[in-house]
Amino acid sequence: MMEVLLIKLVLAGIVFFAALNLAGFHTWVERKQSALIQDRIGANRADIFGFRLLGTLHGVADVIKMFSKEDIVPARADKTLHTLAPFFSVFFALAAFAVIPFGDRLILGDRVIELQVAKIDAALLYIFAMLSLEAYGVILAGFASRNNYAILGGLRATAQLISYEIALGFSVLGVIMVYGTMDLAELVRAQGRMIGGWLPLWGIVTQPVAFVVFVTAALAETRRLPFDLPEGESEIIGYFVEYSGMKFGMFFLTDFLETIVVASLSTTLFFGGWQIPYLMPDGFHFPWGGVLLVPNLIYVLLGVASFSIKGLTFCFVFMQLRWTLPRFRYDQLMSLGWKGLFPIAVVNIVVTAVALVFFGKAS
């Protein structure tokens, strides 16, 4: 019993370590990538003993700054909720990582370890629940600040998250129908088979439309550009006006964490998670007949690497999108959500259902 607990703790530690560090690293990526896109150099001044390390130390400097700043709670704000809101956000963003499978079964001696913190049958539902609850942090922040601008930001967040959650859920339905499971580990395993022996049966192959809808809605879920209506630091004032110090930092961290959740979720649902084409549990089976056997440990590590690379690529693309697109206007946002994504997702479900009747379930 203790060993099982220990294994789970180690797994949770790995996931937390990776997610939090990647979120911290995102500040650097954000600075440098935007700089490169805009022909600038980007933050490069913070140094330790003269070593600047391409500006990576600015993240550290940020953290020190945020922890040492004065933490202001407005006099008329609801102190409990005001303090609780950022913790709410970060907690649920981190909790969402629990069901992401980042590798195949690892066999250590006679023990089989699932590389997934929590094995839940309805993992997808769990993730959506966490993502929705995470929005409560935002709404609470806007509400508890007792600031007109903050509450308007919170309202925008509510409207946006509710309308995009539906498109998000409906787009994933198609995937669930094709693979016949809501368990993310099983879903990834189901994506390992081939069509005609050479094309991997990834979600992007079976559900390309759902992928586009999902990524759009998921980007809205992360509240970053082009869907950063709740925040809009520079022009329309967002829900965290009244936050300072590390509480503000936590909202910032939540944004990055959500980006990573969405990136890993997109990888899991549509790009085969830890699958590598032609890599079966015992080794590579190429369609032209070559077979290259690999031991279990290497196989699992390759899977983890594959998952990480895909996830990082998604993070990179999301960041690129964030620095490419301007912000949507409020009515444009709503009409895109309700009149664009939602009908497409519904039609996609119908088409998928018809196709499944004719071609049979993939599982």
Place this chain on the structure above:
Amino acid sequence: MAVKVVRRRELTFWEKLYIPQILWGLKITFTHFFRNLFLHTAHRLGRFKSFPASVTIQYPEELRPLMSRFRSRHRLTLRDDGAPRCVGCMLCETVCPAKCITIVPGEHPDPNIEKYPVRFDIDLGVCVYCGYCVEVCPEDAIRMDTGILDVAAYSREDMRLDIHELMDPGLRKPISHCNLTFPHKCELTGGKMKGSWDTPCP
């Protein structure tokens, strides 16, 4: 008043789809991203230095090239023996529209030179950098070619430059080893003129 009706162009079907337009935008940002990434890497390896990877000028280390007629902080030119060329004719003080120049002239022992400035102060907090003092000077004694742009001080008093600082562009207060006896012969404290003309600093 005539009313002009401006019709917005109707979006085409492909534009309304968003996705091609998003891809078009991504193409632009990706082009910039990878070009600059390549150039930055190449610069580190000492290649392609002639293609700039960014438009940034790293300010304190690197100065924007100045035009040769750019008016920067003043300086007093020196004779060969290190004394100021100024003859205390008061023309610059008279012409100054901001009244920021204060000159106290004194008798020069050399009969060939009429006067010399005992004090020559410019209050940079008041100066408007019009350059009239330079134009009016008959002796070419004052110039605005130091290339110093970052004039800053913690108090208004510190914005006043005295004759030592004007003679030695690199000098800032306090002046300890420079006595005020005649003639003002400042040992230049290694002060170089900042900035450059028409070519950027290395």
